[in-house]
Structures are given as structure tokens and as C-alpha cells.
Amino acid sequence: MSDRMAAPILDIASLSVAYRGAAGWTPVVRGIDVRLEAGRTLVLLGESGSGKSVTLRSIVGLLRDEGARVEGEVRVGARNVTTMSDPELRQLRGGRVGFIFQEPMTALDPVFRIGDQIAETIVRHRGTTWKCAMGMAKELFELVQIPSAARRLSAYPNELSGGLRQRAMIAMAMSCEPELLLADEPTTALDATVQIQVLLLLREIQKERGTSMVFVTHDLGVAAEIADDVAVMYAGQIVEHGSADQVLLTPRHPYTQALTRCVVRGSYRDAALGELGGAPPDLGRLPAGCSFAPRCVRRADECLLAAPEPCEVAPSHIVACLRAADMAATPTGEFQES
Amino acid sequence: MLFYAVRRLLYAIPIGIGVTFIVFSLVHIAPGDPISALLPNEATQEMVEQARREYGLDQPLLVQYATWLGHAARGDLGTSIGSGRPVASEVAGAVGNTVILAISAGLVACILGFLLGIVAGLWRDRPVDHIVSLITISGVSIPHYWLAILLVIVFSVDLNWLPPLGIGPDSSGGWRPDWPHLSHLILPTIATAAIPMAVIARTLRASVVDVLDQDFVTTLRAKGLLPRRVLWHVIRNALPTALAVMGLQLGNMLGGSVLVETVFAWPGTGFLLASAIFQRDLPLLQGTMLVLSMFFVLLNLIVDLVQSWTDPRIRRA
Numbered sequence: 001m002s003d004r005m006a007a008p009i010l011d012i013a014s015l016s017v018a019y020r021g022a023a024g025w026t027p028v029v030r031g032i033d034v035r036l037e038a039g040r041t042l043v044l045l046g047e048s049g050s051g052k053s054v055t056l057r058s059i060v061g062l063l064r065d066e067g068a069r070v071e072g073e074v075r076v077g078a079r080n081v082t083t084m085s086d087p088e089l090r091q092l093r094g095g096r097v098g099f100i101f102q103e104p105m106t107a108l109d110p111v112f113r114i115g116d117q118i119a120e121t122i123v124r125h126r127g128t129t130w131k132c133a134m135g136m137a138k139e140l141f142e143l144v145q146i147p148s149a150a151r152r153l154s155a156y157p158n159e160l161s162g163g164l165r166q167r168a169m170i171a172m173a174m175s176c177e178p179e180l181l182l183a184d185e186p187t188t189a190l191d192a193t194v195q196i197q198v199l200l201l202l203r204e205i206q207k208e209r210g211t212s213m214v215f216v217t218h219d220l221g222v223a224a225e226i227a228d229d230v231a232v233m234y235a236g237q238i239v240e241h242g243s244a245d246q247v248l249l250t251p252r253h254p255y256t257q258a259l260t261r262c263v264v265r266g267s268y269r270d271a272a273l274g275e276l277g278g279a280p281p282d283l284g285r286l287p288a289g290c291s292f293a294p295r296c297v298r299r300a301d302e303c304l305l306a307a308p309e310p311c312e313v314a315p316s317h318i319v320a321c322l323r324a325a326d327m328a329a330t331p332t333g334e335f336q337e338s
Numbered sequence: 339m340l341f342y343a344v345r346r347l348l349y350a351i352p353i354g355i356g357v358t359f360i361v362f363s364l365v366h367i368a369p370g371d372p373i374s375a376l377l378p379n380e381a382t383q384e385m386v387e388q389a390r391r392e393y394g395l396d397q398p399l400l401v402q403y404a405t406w407l408g409h410a411a412r413g414d415l416g417t418s419i420g421s422g423r424p425v426a427s428e429v430a431g432a433v434g435n436t437v438i439l440a441i442s443a444g445l446v447a448c449i450l451g452f453l454l455g456i457v458a459g460l461w462r463d464r465p466v467d468h469i470v471s472l473i474t475i476s477g478v479s480i481p482h483y484w485l486a487i488l489l490v491i492v493f494s495v496d497l498n499w500l501p502p503l504g505i506g507p508d509s510s511g512g513w514r515p516d517w518p519h520l521s522h523l524i525l526p527t528i529a530t531a532a533i534p535m536a537v538i539a540r541t542l543r544a545s546v547v548d549v550l551d552q553d554f555v556t557t558l559r560a561k562g563l564l565p566r567r568v569l570w571h572v573i574r575n576a577l578p579t580a581l582a583v584m585g586l587q588l589g590n591m592l593g594g595s596v597l598v599e600t601v602f603a604w605p606g607t608g609f610l611l612a613s614a615i616f617q618r619d620l621p622l623l624q625g626t627m628l629v630l631s632m633f634f635v636l637l638n639l640i641v642d643l644v645q646s647w648t649d650p651r652i653r654r655a
Contacts, residue, residue: 060560093562101560106553111574111649121561156650172561 007078009180009212010036010059015072017054017063017236025069026284028054030236033310036229038179041206041213043223043244045259046233047280052216055233056182059214060097061089076180095125098173098211102185104165108157115153118172125176140171144201163194170202174209181206181213187222199225220263224248232256235281235291238310242317252319254296290322298323342646350639357631358410362403365624393419393620406624415625420617425625428610433629435505436599436606438513440591442523443530447591448584450531451538455580456573458539459546470539477536483597486529490601493525500525503603526602530595534587541583545576578649585641592637593630 017029029051036042044052057063061081063070074081076097084092093099101107109117118140119133128136134153141149144167157165166186173181183202187195203226206213217223223230223244230247232240232255240253251257258276278295281287287294293303303322310320377385390396394405409416415425458470494502506519513519549555549572558568594608603609607626614623 062556062560065559090562090564093560095562099557099560101553101557103553107557109554109558109571109575110651111578112571120563120567124561124563124567158651 008035008075009038009077010034010042010214011073011075012055012059013073013075015055015058015070015074017051017058017071018069020067020069021284023284027286028068028236028283029058031072032231032233032236032238034231034238034241036180036212036214038212039210040228041203041215041226042229042231043227044214044216044231044233045218045220045223045247047218049280049283050233051236052233053184056184056214056216059180059182060093060099064089091125094121094178095176096178097180097182098176098178100166100169100173100181100183100186103189104162104169105157105189107169108165110157113154113156114160114168118153118168118175121172121175136175137171140175141168143174143205144168144171146171161194162190163198166190166194166198167201170198170205174205174211177209179212181211183213183215185217186215188217188219195222196225202226220248220259232259235286236283237291237320238318239292239320240318241310242314246314246317252313252317252324253292253321254298254323255292258295258297290320298326343643346639346642346646350635354632354635357635358407358628359403361624361627361631362406363399365620365627366399366402410625410628415628416621418614418619418622420613420619420622425621428622429607429625429629432594432605432607432610432626435513435604436594436608437592438505439523439526439530439599439604439606440588440594442527443534443591444584444588446527447531447534447538447587451535451584452542452580454535454539455542456546456576458543459550459576460569460572462543462547462550467543470543474536474539474543477532478540480532482529482533482595483601485532486525486598486601489525489529505605526598526604529598529601530591534591537587538580538583542576542580545579546572549575574648578645581644581648582641585637585644589634589637589641592633 012032012034014031014033015029016027016031018025018027020026032051032055034042034055044055046052054063054068058070059074059076059081061074061084070082072082076092079092081089081092108114115134115137118137119130122128122133122136123130126133137153138149141152146152146164146167152160152164152168157168160168166189169186173183186202187198190198199222202213202215205211213226215223215226227244227248230240230242230244231238232247232251232253234255240247240251240256247256248260251260262276276295281291281294287304289302289304289306290296290299290308293299296303300323306322308320308322308324310318311324313319313324377389387396394402397405406416413426415429417423418425418428421428454470454473458467461467490502493500501522502525504522505513506522552575555568555572558571563571594606594611596608596612598604599606599608600612607630611623611626611630613619614626
């Protein structure tokens, strides 16, 4: 137990991912470092195409099946995922690492009963009998607060609402008591009210079981709700990394600052909402200097020349910006309240 | 499920009645007078009139239809003008022979088509997929009567391995699965199975490719399931489509192929239909068509029920 506390549950070191496109390899993730200590929740925050979902998938080696080129190292516990054999990966997936997908509509097999889909995971990883696994599935349904669990277990996915399906998905991901839970925008496809319920449930289970979690989202409100640590991704790189308070309340990277200004907050109805001009760069043709420089309001000339190295602006608060030192922390308001 | 089954069963009733009407009208709309085929050329007008009365052809069409439907409902399909035997027994004999051929060809088509389709879908764009494509494109492109003639030329005429014609020795005990009968079955089976096999394989490949692209397959992999379990999920998802196309293909084969049965002189429904048409044997034609179309109504019913049983989403539709 003690060495698990010492070693991070997740350690990603200079991970790069590229996909083969029409004109050679297109980088999607460009040299990121992430460490997550056991029991904590890291939120990967970013726009679509920033590489956050790809990073998440790389943790269980799912990119291998997609023909992507992966460089760098991903360690779960003490084990290197990038060098694992296929059978070892299959042990890891669903066993030590649970995965929750964005679309509960399409992420469950439509022709299998929900209960069977959970039970098959349990049988696979825990080697129990089918009957025993169904019993455990029922307990899991109670854990994720699905009413009339027994009846819902024998339902098909199309017979459940989106919220219930996502709860079933959480039950499935938690079924083998994973040390690490990976959640890919699990609330994005849900109604706003259901979003909050699912989010609270996820946080509750995670705290109760001491599971570590990596949570991908583009929603700052969701991030504020669930994160211990936040890593902001832009164009395949982490531009700012720190505790939730550091990143969301006192952001030091101009991109994070711009994002936090784009959120509707509190009750001032007529206040102007910030906006972020321009669009994310084409990953196939990245600018020479800082990727964010073309859109940055605080751009200096040197930003266009050299890519910034990550530097620590406060304990464990890392920012990749040449002007990070000049970016006096500008308070952005009461995020935790929103 | 039960509700769906009952509802679907009730739908079959108006369809069946509609089909009987269409069969009846089609035969009467079609040109050609059965009486003139029956009577010698020098027959007088009175003889023709009398024959028309005997066969009920002088009645209004709707009355003829009602009479015919009433008899048909009691299993009486009339008497064949050509052979003078009851249509029902002629059709029953032919149906039996066609069923034998259809089951044999159906098994071959379904098993081969299923395997080829799954393999091609799993290894999409790999060499094995291209080989399967070659087989299936040939299968759907080559006319089956041409294939039938080719088979006869190669295996009966040149090699003299297999008999070219008929169903086998005409023993009183009927068809038996012994070598004299089975040897007659092989060539017609190949000729009949070629197209359905290719259609099943192509449909199944498309279906497997489609299933593999769906999000839930990633979920299955993210759960760490073994490849064979993932395969089972893929097959279960492709199954409704596979069953539908298999059912329809089997149905087509059970309907009998006029061309293949004619080439091999296989005394099935296709052969019977062809001779009824050539002899202008109206009762026989009507009876055969009625039995065949009723059979297709039944078949579609079965396919729908089986599909709803394998795919829960259909039940609520």
C-alpha cells in the first residue's frame, strides 16, 4: 500500500500520437507529461481536437488497434502499457482500468441485455460463475442508484433512458473494482439535469472507493465540479497543469484565461461574455512558435519564433507560455460556485 | 414479443387475401385461351361453349374468383386441364421435389455464405477479403442457367461423374437419401446455391463491417474481452440482417427456379409452372402460383418473427 502511495497510479511521459493522413503523419498529441496520484481526479480540459480523448485512449492501448503511431511511455501503476502484449492489455482493460464512454446510446451493445454486458466483464476478469456475476451486477446497479435493479438488468439498452444507460455504463466500468477510471466526456450527451446527477454519482463512487480518475471534458463547469487537478490541452499539448484551484481560479496561460472568460456565470444577465477569436490550428501545419500565438491577445514577437517550454509558476502549477511570468494571476471569479 | 407476433400474424391475413386476388386476376388478364389449347382446332363453337361452361369460364370474373377461392380454401384447386389429375396432388408432388433441392442448396448457400461473409468482414481490405469478393462477384454475375449448363457439360458429358437429368430412380417409395438420388442432387444444388451463397456472403460482409465500425465494439475491447467473445457480439449484431437475407434467399429457392429445374429436368414447382404456362393449363397455373405466393407470405412472416426475436429493437417499432 505504501509504495502505491509513493508511485503515481498513472504516469505519462513525453507521449506523442500521430495518425496517418493524406499528407503523411499528422500529430494529434505532441509530447505530453501527466502524473496522477492514487485517489485523485485529473480533468483533461480542451476543445474538440485538442487531443484529450486520444490521450485517454492511449492509457489502455486502444490506439494500437486504430493504426496510430504512439511514442513515449504510459505507465499504469508500475507497468508500462506501451510495451504490453495483447493478452496483458486485455487483462488491464476492464480489470485494473475501467472506461466510461461519451455516448451511452452507442457505446452499449444494442442486442445484449444490460445485465449480460456487465456480467461478461465480471466473468472475464474475476473468473466467477455467470450466476454470481449477475448477482454482483445487481449490487452494482444499486451502487449506481438504478431503481428496480433486477428488472433493469434484463432490459436492452434501447429500453433505458440516457441517464440510466450512463449509470449502467458506470456500473460496468466499476464492475471489477478498477484502480483507475477513465471517463471520456461521460456527461456531454446527457440533459443538463441528468448531467449533474451522473457527475455527483461519479464523484461519490470515486471518493467512496478511492478510485483514481482521469476525466475528459470541454466543460469548465464540469471540471470545477469534479477535478482535483486540471490539465488544459491545446493543439495536442498541455498548456497548463495544476490543482483545480490554481488552473481555474488563477489561470496563468492566456488560453485558459480566455476559456474562463467564455463561461456564463452568476446572474449578470447583460454582462458581455468573453469570446475567443480564431480557430484551433491545423495539426498538419502547426505554426513555428507557440501553437496558441495566432489567437493570443498577449502575444509578443518571440512567441512566434520558439515554442514555450513548460515552467513551474507556483508549486505544482505548470504553464507552457513564454510570458507566464508576466501573466499576473488575474482572478476569474467564483468557479467552485458555478 | 407475443403482442408483436399476434399483430404480425393478423397483418398476414389481408396480405394473403390480396395475393389470391392478384394471382387470380393475373392469370385471367394474361392473353391466351385455355379452351383453345384444350380442344382440337376443328372444334365447333358449341363444343367451345360447352367446355367453357364445364370449367366455369362463362361466369363473371368475380363469381369465378369467389368460387375458386371457396374451393381453394377447402384444398380443392381444381383439375389440371393437361393431365386431368387434381391440381393439388400435382402441386404437392412438385413442392416436395423443390423442397428437397431447396434444403440442400439452402444449407450449402447459408453455411458457405455465412463463413465467407464473416471472414471477409473481419479481414476487410486484406487479401482474403479480395478473394471472397472475387467468388461472390462471380456468384452473383454468372447466370444460374448458364452455370447449370456448364456443370452438365463438365461433370456429366465430359467427366461422366454425375447424372445430368432428373431426380433419380423412380421407385415407389419416393425420394430417399441414397446415392442414386443424392448423385442427381449434386449438380442442381450447386447451380441453385451459387447466387444465394454470394448474396448472403456479400450482405454479411457489409453487416460485419458496419458492426465493427460501431462504438460499442470499442467498449467491448475496453472491457478487455477475449477476441472470441468480441466476435460473438459482432455475429449476434450481424445476425438479424443475415437471417433476413437467408430467409428470403431460402424462400426464393423454395419457390423453385424455372430455369435451373428446366435445365436439369428436376420435377419441382418451377418445372411445373413452366409446363403449365406452355400448355395454357389455367387451373394448374393458378394453383401453383397460389401455393407459391402463400408460401412467400408465410416465409416473410417467419422471417419477421425470427428477426424480432434476435433484435429487441424491432419489437417496439
